[in-house]
Amino acid sequence: MSQLLPSIACNLDTNILLASLPLFSSEKVQGIEWSFDTLFHLAEVPDWYEELLQTYSRANRLVGHGVFFSLFSGRWSEDQKTWLKHLEETAKKYTFDHVTEHFGFMTGANFHDGAPVPIPYTPTTLRLGQDRLQRIAQAAECPVGLENLAFAYTLEDVKQHGDFLANLLAPVNGFIILDLHNFYCHLHNFNLDYKTLIAAYDLSLVREIHISGGSWEDASLEPDRKIRRDTHDDAVPVEVFELLKKTIPKCPNLKYIVLEQLGVGLKTEAEKQTFQNDFFTMEKIVAKFNEHASTDSLKKFLPPKFQNLADPFEDINLHQQQIALSNIFETAKDTPHAQELLLRSTLAKSTWQVEKWDPVMLETVLQIAKKWAKNRFD
16 A cells, blocks of 8 residues: 545535635645536636646546436436537546545535435446446546445345445546545444445445445434435544554555535534544544555556447336336425335336335435435436
């Protein structure tokens, strides 16, 4: 393992920037993760923010994190085509050390308004994801990765996720962002132990680790049960820092450790100070490992050249199922009503296996759906 880079997710958000300014001023931040597609429709970027991005770009310490692409949408859309065009233009303007996307599909405009939604792990969805990743690699011309998911309907989904990620990434020689708060959500929500869950991932594929905070939600169907949500609006739990200490030495190709928090959780001076303290805690953990870092070169995860790709793969049946699922999530009055609608829909007795979904996790995704943007698939 070579030197690790303590980094932050820093987008054009006043609260994030104000919280991060002392860290930049003291030259603590060794890398920036930027959600590049949040600025695709912005007419003008402030000069000072442009200079910040270019400074890290010139140092090869800028990484891109996609928000809007919707990797597993069953139907290829004009929005996805436009997104790739913007990515290609952005990658020519900045030097990205790598580019990543979220796992799942979306109905709203922004994953951070809700959450990425899982898909069934089938040959069809594997082919679909591989097709889209090749197009991202072609546009970005740099290493490409995916982030592990925070939400699942069943324990079996959680156990299969790591293998599915590895198979998805293979054609692009891609890597994993291991989000340890997402990992923490699974540990709690499905009563798993660290050793069992970490064994589900090929840690040689981990190039970046995320740490962040989240929130708790009561499960009305099981009053004694609480669900951990990856809402990115609070401080990093002690448990996640402990996961970081355990996990770093297991990841031989790890390069970036990134602290994430949304600006909505950084409004007060106390919240900003807590964010800075979280960075210092992360930095201290990283420094301990850097003392013993080797000079071995890391795997570069460079993708092959993809030219003359065939027409985008689509699955209209999957697309129609996604429409049906989104409509149920956004219109169901409560969990029993959602269960009834699912069992009467085309999703019943399908690869989605809705009959096996944990009712408490279904309740959770209904709560998530309330935050989704209003626009749906055409």
